[in-house]
Amino acid sequence: MVTLKDVAEASGVSVSTASAVMRGLDIVKPDTTRKVRNAAKKLHYHANISARSLRSGRSNIFTLIVPDLENQYYAELSNCLSNELLAQHKQLIIQVSQYDKDKEIEQVRSLNASMSDGLFICSTNNSGADIKSVAGDYPVIMFDDMSAATEARYDSVETPSQAGMTAMIRHLCLEHDRKRVGIVGTLVEDPSNRISYTLRHNRCNFAHQALMECGYDRPNTFITCDWDHNSGIAIAHHLAEEGMPYDALCCMNDDLALGVMRGLAECGIVVPDQVAVTGYDGITSGSYTSPTLTTIAVDFKGMAQTATELMQQKILHKDASTRTSMPRRIIVGFQLLRRESTCRSRPEANR
Amino acid sequence: MVTLKDVAEASGVSVSTASAVMRGLDIVKPDTTRKVRNAAKKLHYHANISARSLRSGRSNIFTLIVPDLENQYYAELSNCLSNELLAQHKQLIIQVSQYDKDKEIEQVRSLNASMSDGLFICSTNNSGADIKSVAGDYPVIMFDDMSAATEARYDSVETPSQAGMTAMIRHLCLEHDRKRVGIVGTLVEDPSNRISYTLRHNRCNFAHQALMECGYDRPNTFITCDWDHNSGIAIAHHLAEEGMPYDALCCMNDDLALGVMRGLAECGIVVPDQVAVTGYDGITSGSYTSPTLTTIAVDFKGMAQTATELMQQKILHKDASTRTSMPRRIIVGFQLLRRESTCRSRPEANR
DNA sequence: TTTGTTTTTATTAACGATGTAAACATGGAT
DNA sequence: ATCCATGTTTACATCGTTAATAAAAACAAA
Numbered sequence: 001m002v003t004l005k006d007v008a009e010a011s012g013v014s015v016s017t018a019s020a021v022m023r024g025l026d027i028v029k030p031d032t033t034r035k036v037r038n039a040a041k042k043l044h045y046h047a048n049i050s051a052r053s054l055r056s057g058r059s060n061i062f063t064l065i066v067p068d069l070e071n072q073y074y075a076e077l078s079n080c081l082s083n084e085l086l087a088q089h090k091q092l093i094i095q096v097s098q099y100d101k102d103k104e105i106e107q108v109r110s111l112n113a114s115m116s117d118g119l120f121i122c123s124t125n126n127s128g129a130d131i132k133s134v135a136g137d138y139p140v141i142m143f144d145d146m147s148a149a150t151e152a153r154y155d156s157v158e159t160p161s162q163a164g165m166t167a168m169i170r171h172l173c174l175e176h177d178r179k180r181v182g183i184v185g186t187l188v189e190d191p192s193n194r195i196s197y198t199l200r201h202n203r204c205n206f207a208h209q210a211l212m213e214c215g216y217d218r219p220n221t222f223i224t225c226d227w228d229h230n231s232g233i234a235i236a237h238h239l240a241e242e243g244m245p246y247d248a249l250c251c252m253n254d255d256l257a258l259g260v261m262r263g264l265a266e267c268g269i270v271v272p273d274q275v276a277v278t279g280y281d282g283i284t285s286g287s288y289t290s291p292t293l294t295t296i297a298v299d300f301k302g303m304a305q306t307a308t309e310l311m312q313q314k315i316l317h318k319d320a321s322t323r324t325s326m327p328r329r330i331i332v333g334f335q336l337l338r339r340e341s342t343c344r345s346r347p348e349a350n351r
Numbered sequence: 352m353v354t355l356k357d358v359a360e361a362s363g364v365s366v367s368t369a370s371a372v373m374r375g376l377d378i379v380k381p382d383t384t385r386k387v388r389n390a391a392k393k394l395h396y397h398a399n400i401s402a403r404s405l406r407s408g409r410s411n412i413f414t415l416i417v418p419d420l421e422n423q424y425y426a427e428l429s430n431c432l433s434n435e436l437l438a439q440h441k442q443l444i445i446q447v448s449q450y451d452k453d454k455e456i457e458q459v460r461s462l463n464a465s466m467s468d469g470l471f472i473c474s475t476n477n478s479g480a481d482i483k484s485v486a487g488d489y490p491v492i493m494f495d496d497m498s499a500a501t502e503a504r505y506d507s508v509e510t511p512s513q514a515g516m517t518a519m520i521r522h523l524c525l526e527h528d529r530k531r532v533g534i535v536g537t538l539v540e541d542p543s544n545r546i547s548y549t550l551r552h553n554r555c556n557f558a559h560q561a562l563m564e565c566g567y568d569r570p571n572t573f574i575t576c577d578w579d580h581n582s583g584i585a586i587a588h589h590l591a592e593e594g595m596p597y598d599a600l601c602c603m604n605d606d607l608a609l610g611v612m613r614g615l616a617e618c619g620i621v622v623p624d625q626v627a628v629t630g631y632d633g634i635t636s637g638s639y640t641s642p643t644l645t646t647i648a649v650d651f652k653g654m655a656q657t658a659t660e661l662m663q664q665k666i667l668h669k670d671a672s673t674r675t676s677m678p679r680r681i682i683v684g685f686q687l688l689r690r691e692s693t694c695r696s697r698p699e700a701n702r
Numbered sequence: 703t704t705t706g707t708t709t710t711t712a713t714t715a716a717c718g719a720t721g722t723a724a725a726c727a728t729g730g731a732t
Numbered sequence: 733a734t735c736c737a738t739g740t741t742t743a744c745a746t747c748g749t750t751a752a753t754a755a756a757a758a759c760a761a762a
């Protein structure tokens with residue numbers, strides 16, 4: 001392997017000088033700088049990250065913990081974050097927690113000793129406080145921190161549940177005049193599950209609130225189930241047996257919505273003619289089905305960018321902000337994708 | 352941060368003894384071992400990976416380069432590999448090459464200086480020889496090495512194109528008696544694209560060969576297009592306009608097949624009644640559509656396991672095998688998922 | 703007790719980059 | 733010529749771990 005010493009020798013300077021050049025300190029004569037740069041390029045020099053990290057505590061490697069990469073929501077977020085970091089010559093370690101709360105905490109704990117500069121996390125049900133208790137002053141940015149306000153400890157980048165759900169409900173009620181809207185994915189009672197509780201609770205409530213603002217006040221708008229594909233299939237069958245008492249099903253995420261559409265298809269119920277279906281997230285699969293899924297496309301790229309910016313800030317003035325200021329929650333943008341599961345239009349139009 | 356020195360002091364031994372214990376060398380008295388272990392646990396000691404890596408050249412961190420994580424094939428493979436490694440207390444850095452050949456080579460080159468112990472790669476069109484030229488003796492395992500035989504340089508874990516395609520064609524021709532089978536996804540002429548050429552070429556040829564073995568010898572079985580969703584949509588429209596001269600479309604991967612199904616739906620052609628459609632890969636989306644997609648489910652977990660085993664071997668006897676033996680190609684298992692896109696059966700049966 | 707042998711622990715020098723303090727030039731001003 | 737100020741460069745200690753070697757302790761046999 002080619003080390004800084006090799007570069008230094010090749011360009012006739014000391015290791016310290018070479019190091020200064022590589023770090024971009026402008027305390028070196030332009031002439032020397034050029035010599036060193038050339039030698040480095042010629043030798044294909046790349047700084048040894050272990051050594052740098054050991055000495056300076058800075059590795060330019062970050063860690064992302066997600067519950068699962070098979071879930072397209074996390075896969076797309078990971079993809080964007082990796083790209084964003086790579087563009088800044090940073091690397092990303094991706095760890096999969098498999099929705100295991102304790103495993104996740106253990107992963108966070110071992111981070112202190114790893115060479116990673118900071119943690120991005122889509123937590124599986126650990127609150128900011130839980131994570132803080134093992135991460136200490138380690139730099140952390142959360143995605144969709146679902147902690148209750150009192151348990152938030154870190155800056156977080158959030159999906160626009162309120163604005164998104166409002167737009168979606170308006171789309172259904174105002175643009176398409178749906179009269180019997182069901183909100184699919186309200187809370188399954190599980191008191192131990194207090195984090196997930198918060199996000200679900202919020203998103204459902206926003207949907208309900210938007211419904212009321214549209215002058216809608218029927219009871220039984222809430223349909224209780226988990227936020228996954230199989231739950232969607234089951235709910236669809238269940239509702240079909242009841243004679244489908246809704247003309248629109250506003251699902252709390254895409255995975256669930258695709259399950260619902262699948263289930264409806266199995267029961268011979270036509271979307272959107274008999275019932276409209278909507279999702280939330282904007283994962284790719286939603287454009288693969290027939291009909292394609294109307295959904296809220298979350299700005300994944302924006303989430304990744306915002307998160308890296310927050311991380312940068314956190315690392316730069318480490319001591320200053322950490323203790324004093326409240327954790328921030330930054331909500332990213334979204335786009336309402338009007339597709340076939342709500343619009344009876346020509347299929348080619350809205351792909 | 353808590354260091355080995357802290358552990359040593361807490362347990363009243365020297366740093367080297369503590370190190371020996373942590374590394375599991377059994378040259379330490381059981382009594383001493385116990386003391387050190389307890390202290391380490393009590394202090395939540397985790398070895399500093401930078402230091403270990405710097406000194407010993409072993410970090411237990413590996414790198415995976417994939418073209419893209421939005422592509423479910425790569426996402427699921429990444430997921431499995433991450434899990435497999437994590438179970439062995441190893442970590443995985445995932446880099447996304449964005450299908451950029453040169454970027455990928457640059458990523459490989461900078462690996463020498465990184466703290467990573469080895470590379471797993473789903474290459475974007477770089478041959479084994481290309482990678483070898485920048486990676487040197489760095490340990491590399493390839494997924495689906497598409498190099499021509501003369502350019503293979505590394506052990507590779509491969510998707511079972513031949514067995515899978517044979518099973519699929521038999522499923523179509525023998526089980527379902529389809530008479531006009533189209534092989535969708537044969538080569539788009541692109542001489543610069545010599546790697547991708549090989550895999551595509553092979554998979555198509557295996558399909559064709561299987562067709563012939565089923566006593567099938569019509570001309571015009573090959574339908575030329577790229578292996579992605581949009582190509583599938585386009586091809587479907589094109590074939591529909593020609594009056595759909597096939598009763599089965601054997602697509603070279605799932606992404607393409609899902610596009611074809613989508614396109615057929617847009618044209619009002621019913622699958623599988625008018626034409627059967629099959630995929631290859633076994634990505635999750637294939638069970639989200641209606642009809643669900645008949646496909647070859649590649650054993651992702653097996654791929655990940657095999658790859659880590661090969662990596663382990665490569666690292667253990669680094670000098671011995673590297674030069675002497677030929678690169679191995681290990682082909683993993685698969686499962687033919689008979690689903691609705693070929694079987695007219697009750698939809699509930701084959702989810 | 704002495705000697706030899708084995709087991710266990712301690713000392714010390716790396717690994718490669720960084721950052722501080724010190725050394726070395728260079729050029730004016732005294 | 734001497735001194736100081738400024739601008740560049742270098743020597744060296746350091747980060748936490750490992751591994752080779754040296755030292756010490758334990759034990760057995762003479």
